[in-house]
Amino acid sequence: MARAGLTTERLAQAGAELADEVGFDQVTVSALARRFDVQVASLYSHVKSSADLKARIAVVALQELAELGAEALAGRARRDALIALANVYRDYAHEHPGRYAAARFNPASASADFLAAGGRHAEMTRAILRGYDLGEPAQTDAIRLLGSVFHGYVSLELAGSFSHSKPDSSESWPRILDALDTLLSDWTSS
Structure with a gap:
């Protein structure tokens, strides 16, 4: 029988909070059971495994990001939309x-x-690219480029990879976004 108050959604949200505290790689069903001061077995009526828990946390994160992205994109186009979504991530x-x-x-x-949830992210990026009037296959190439730059830069920044040099990474970020805008504005479908 499921423990009162524990639901799959509550566990996924608590897992997301735990991921921010200890790192996503450290989130397990056992760690979550300790957080709720329950036996591990009592969580298995809600999640199948640590992999299932992680997939559910991923949905929480993707949904949160999609909501933030949609708010940021409202009423914006081209460069303004590009910068807004990049800053959300x-x-x-x-x-x-x-x-x-x-x-x-x-x-x-x-x-x-x-x-x-993942599809919403692709659609947000496609919405930005419509402002640049890119057809296929350029649009798919541009989606891959933007994802690589946004997530690559942020991942390197979080890992401290830019902390050893000047200027500060927060100064480089807007320059990189301006360069992406220029590239997208001049992109030719070939």
Whole structure:
């Protein structure tokens, strides 16, 4: 029987909080059971395994990011939209490093919720690119480029890779976004 008050959603949210505290890689069903001061077995009526828990945390993170992205993009186009979405990812990563790592998680078996949440991110990026009037295959190439730059930069920044040199990474970020805007504005479909 399920313990009163414990639900799959509550465990996923608590797992997301735990990921921010200890790192996504350290989140397990056992660690979550300790957080709730319950036996591990009592959580298995809600989650199948640590991998299932991580996939559910990934959905939480992807949904949160999608909501923030949608708010940031409202009424914006082209450069303004590009910068807004990029800053959502960067700010979220700094505020919620464990959840941000969860958003990059690739489960062995993706649930419908996971696919829907991930799909929202692709659609937000496509919405930005419509302002640049990119057709296929340029649009897919541009989505991959933006994802690589946004997530690559943020991952390196979080790892401290830019801390050894000047200027500060916060000064380079807007320059990189300006360069992306210029590239997208001049992109030719070939």
